[in-house]
């Protein structure tokens with residue numbers, strides 16, 4: 001279950017991956033074209049970006065991608081069954097720098113526990129950011145869930161271009177500004 005909600009009739013054994021905050025859909029378009037044997041779900045709660053990405057995916061005729069217009073944590077908490085995902089991709093997530101907005105960051109103790117629940121055994125959470133303070137937040141939270149995840153070096157996806165970490169729109173924009181990037185992979189522990 002899980003992928004069948006979005007790809008009815010598909011072979012349930014096909015890998016299923018989620019991108020949270022897919023923005024203009026650059027990663028989805030590139031990666032879904034490079035890996036046609038995998039189904040991707042993108043989720044985006046900003047209407048303008050959602051419409052842009054949905055139109056782009058339609059024009060590219062991608063049949064292994066679906067896009068949802070909603071809050072990612074609503075989906076993860078209430079719709080996704082246990083163990084349905086191979087990878088959760090979270091790239092250049094909004095840093096919400098003011099302390100009173102930290103609760104809006106996608107990575108929280110609760111969301112890490114939910115990602116652990118919806119990932120299959122040895123499934124992965126991929127985190128990339130340019131933002132030093134958000135990176136410190138990731139490090140701090142990840143250090144508290146070593147019973148749930150094992151940390152690994154990040155491996156570039158198949159579709160990343162020459163010299164890119166992952167190749168999203170924000171990465172390309174920030175690269176032109178010369179910002180450094182941080183990346184990690186968390187591998188789900190347990191059966």
Ligand SMILES: C[S@@+](CC[C@H](N)C(=O)[O-])C[C@H]1O[C@@H](n2cnc3c(N)ncnc32)[C@H](O)[C@@H]1O
Nearest residue numbers: 021023044045046071072091092094168169170
């Ligand atoms: C800084 S942009 C990065 C977009 C894209 N990942 C990239 O690297 O080009 C972050 C995106 O995540 C979306 N977003 C943030 N929190 C979200 C959530 N809880 N659910 C869905 N989308 C979210 C924002 O609307 C925004 O489009």
